[in-house]
Each structure stands twice: as structure tokens, then as C-alpha cells.
Amino acid sequence: MSHAPNVYDAEPIPEAARAEIDRLLQSGDLFRYTAPQDSPVALLEAEFAALMGAKFALAVSSCSNALFLSLKALGLPRAARILIPAFTFAAVPSAVVHADCRPVLVEVGDNFRVNMDDFAAKLTNDIQAVIISHMRGHTSDMDAIMALCDARQIPVIEDAAHSLGTTWHGQNIGTIGKIGCFSFQSYKLVNAGEGGIMITDDADIIAQAIIMSGAYEHNWKKHPVVHDRFDFWQNKLPLYNLRMQNLSAAVIRPQLPEVARRVQDGRRNHDYVASQLNQSPWLSVPESLPPEMRAPDSIQFNLVGFDDEETLAYAQAAQARGIKVQVFGLSQDNARAFWNWKFIGETPELPQTRSMLMRACDVRLPARLQQDDLEFVADALVSAANDIRAQRPVYGT
Numbered sequence: 001m002s003h004a005p006n007v008y009d010a011e012p013i014p015e016a017a018r019a020e021i022d023r024l025l026q027s028g029d030l031f032r033y034t035a036p037q038d039s040p041v042a043l044l045e046a047e048f049a050a051l052m053g054a055k056f057a058l059a060v061s062s063c064s065n066a067l068f069l070s071l072k073a074l075g076l077p078r079a080a081r082i083l084i085p086a087f088t089f090a091a092v093p094s095a096v097v098h099a100d101c102r103p104v105l106v107e108v109g110d111n112f113r114v115n116m117d118d119f120a121a122k123l124t125n126d127i128q129a130v131i132i133s134h135m136r137g138h139t140s141d142m143d144a145i146m147a148l149c150d151a152r153q154i155p156v157i158e159d160a161a162h163s164l165g166t167t168w169h170g171q172n173i174g175t176i177g178k179i180g181c182f183s184f185q186s187y188k189l190v191n192a193g194e195g196g197i198m199i200t201d202d203a204d205i206i207a208q209a210i211i212m213s214g215a216y217e218h219n220w221k222k223h224p225v226v227h228d229r230f231d232f233w234q235n236k237l238p239l240y241n242l243r244m245q246n247l248s249a250a251v252i253r254p255q256l257p258e259v260a261r262r263v264q265d266g267r268r269n270h271d272y273v274a275s276q277l278n279q280s281p282w283l284s285v286p287e288s289l290p291p292e293m294r295a296p297d298s299i300q301f302n303l304v305g306f307d308d309e310e311t312l313a314y315a316q317a318a319q320a321r322g323i324k325v326q327v328f329g330l331s332q333d334n335a336r337a338f339w340n341w342k343f344i345g346e347t348p349e350l351p352q353t354r355s356m357l358m359r360a361c362d363v364r365l366p367a368r369l370q371q372d373d374l375e376f377v378a379d380a381l382v383s384a385a386n387d388i389r390a391q392r393p394v395y396g397t
Helices: 016-027 040-052 063-073 091-098 116-122 142-152 203-214 228-233 246-277 308-320 351-357 371-391
Strands: 056-060 081-085 102-106 127-133 156-159 179-183 196-200 298-303 360-364
Touching (some): 016 246, 040 196, 056 203, 063 091, 063 156, 063 179, 063 196, 063 203, 081 091, 091 102, 102 116, 116 142, 127 142, 142 156, 196 203, 246 298, 246 371, 298 308, 308 371
Parallel strands (some): 081 102
Antiparallel strands (some): 179 196, 298 360
């Protein structure tokens, strides 16, 4: 193809959503608690829980708020120390801070996954919860993580914003820890513009989260998961009013049957482009871990042997060929570079994560792309690397 593909637009919202949206607009019934039962949000929660194989789900206004509610529902004391990967989006440490807790950052390797030696060293007796961000859909060693955390009875929250449809030993990501949190933001596999959802099998956690999300008075009775823990928590918890509204649920629900197909298409696209990039001596796409079956909608790769100047030049060369490359550590004020999280206070050195971020490249690769689109992307990325290497002077000349 002669023109660069558009990698930013999402797939069209399924036609099935339109009738429901029109009905809601005609009725003005946008608040999830107006109807006595079976609101679009309540139906979404039941459908998503069934899709994931979880007992309970709560739809909220964002994945960030799902993480926040998860921490609050764990009943952690003020200033509790929460272990998180140093490679994640700023929303994750932000959720920790909002929950009156303190993030403790763990090194991440050049395969974009948690360094297990550093994780084990930092999982000290004063750590009271762990958030594992499956950043950009890369799954860390969940067997090792859960073994260490279970031995100390430390709860694990999975930030699965990028991992809807990913499995680990065949089990859905988001169901391995005590709580799983997902995103419906526009750049995710399911697009509602904004939105999030949390899942758990713990009845006490879901009761607290539902009440704190904004189920004031007795609106929690409109959730199909009512049990005695709601009566216990009534009026004992603050309301944060983080509810999802019905229009968002109406947009999301018809996309759930599309998840399996999008996962298959996204994996096919990623694997094709990865195979092309890995043929270049200057580009490296890390392999998945053996138990992991990914559901990618983007591709991450490392530049090999580039200095800072060459890395910036590479991003410019790719842009000139029509493909935008984000270098996490070199794009200004990047929200995924831990040293930009000034709001958490002083950040540790974390040399391994810093080194990775300075050469780690990120390119959107949505599931809707076709073969000619993929060839264009792969050619642009490989050719840009060749452009920079061709400019490097031969030693001694």
C-alpha cells in the first residue's frame, strides 16, 4: 500500500448498540439505578463476569477507579506500602496515592516483565498488597508472583487494562489474583471512550466496592449479587461516586461477543510484524513466556546498540515513513516513565527499568489492520533502523 495505515481509529461500534442507545436517549434512562433491575450496566456486569469466569463484576467510570476501589475494598491502613512494577502507566501509582497508600516500585526487565529477583527482595513484611500491571499486555511470571504472595497472604490485584483475552496456563488474566481490573478506554480491545470494570470471587470485596462506587441508600439491592455483607457495610463506607452510566454499557455490551475474534486477529497481526522486526539485527521483540497466550493490540520492541541520539533519530525516521514510534524513556513527559511521577515523591534509581525504557519502542497495531497494513508498518520500522545504521560512520574513518 502507498499510504500509512490509520492505527488510531477503533473498530466501528456494532450496529446492535444503536437501537439500545436510541431507546435510552428516548427514555432519558441513563442512570444505572433508575430501573428496578436489569439496567444496561447490570447486564454488562453479569455478561462480563460470565465471559471471564468470575463470580462478581462491577462496572465503573475507568480502570483507574477500579484499581482505586480495589485498594479501598482491601481495607488497607493509611500509608500502606503497595508493590507495583516500575513500568506501568501513571494512573496506577496515582490510584495508589488516591487510596492513601504508598507505591513501592519494582524493576522491570528488557522483556517488559517484572524482574522476579527484585520483586522477591522487595516483598518485605511491610508490603500489604501487590498490583501487577500486565503493561501493554505483557504478562509477568504469575506462577512465581502468586507463590510468593500466597505464602505471605498478600493480596494481588491484576491491572489487566491491556490484557482482556490474554490467558496464563489457559486461565483468563484478571482471575489469577484476588481482583482483576480492565479498561474500556478507546485504545483498548473494547472501546467505550472511557470506562472500566473490576472482577473478583470475593463476596466481601464486591460488597464494599459496590457501595463505595456510589450505591447509596439501598441501591446495592439492584445488583444481582446481594448477600449479607451489604447489610454489614451499609453506611460504614464513604461514597466515591465512580459509577458507569447506561450509555457506556450500551456501547460495550455488543462488543463482548467480538472479543475472541479481536484477540485472534490482534495476535496474528502482532506475530507477523514481530517476525519481520526480529529479522533485523537492530530490532528485538521479546518472546512471550511459555504459559502466556497474549491478546496484543500494539507491539513493543527494543532498539539494539543505539545511543540516545540515534534512538531519537530512529523515531523521526519512522515518522517520516508514516509510522509513529513512542520511545517510552525519550518522549517528553511520558506518563510511562517512572521518573516523571513526581507526585509519588522521590523515586528510586531502578537502573534496569530506566535502561529498558530508553530503548523500548511502542507502536499501535489494532486488530482491524489487514495484511497490506502490516507489511507497511513492518517495512517502515525495519527501514527506519537501516536508515540510521547507514548513517553511522565506519570506525577509523
